Amino acid sequence: MGKSALVLGATGVVGRELVRELCESPGxxxxxxxxxxxxxxxHPKLRARIxxxxGISDIVPHKFDEIFARWARR
Known part of the structure; x- marks a missing residue:
């Protein structure tokens, strides 16, 4: 059984490529x-949530094996 991953910052150049790599990985x-x-x-493995x-504190927590985050200042 493979792992689950959460990616924050997936619309940037690096984040988008990371999502593609994770989706293609058998792991x-x-x-x-x-x-x-x-x-x-x-991708069948991908769930994108806007x-x-x-209001991020209102989101019900979900367990992920790995979390990848890239924060940019606005």
Whole structure:
């Protein structure tokens, strides 16, 4: 059984490529991306959720094996 991953910052150049790599990897069964806007990429392993990061504390926690985050200042 493969791992699950959460990717934050998946709409940038690096994040988008990371999501593609994780989805193509046999080591991952589930990839979830929390994004501000559409990611523009579909894959059976991928679940993209548009998130209001101002209300992130309202999101029900889910267990992931790995979390990848890239934060940029706005």
């Amino acid at each position: 991952y069964d589930e990839v979830e991306a929390w994004v501000r806007r559409e990611i523009g990429f579909c 998130i209001d990061f101002e």
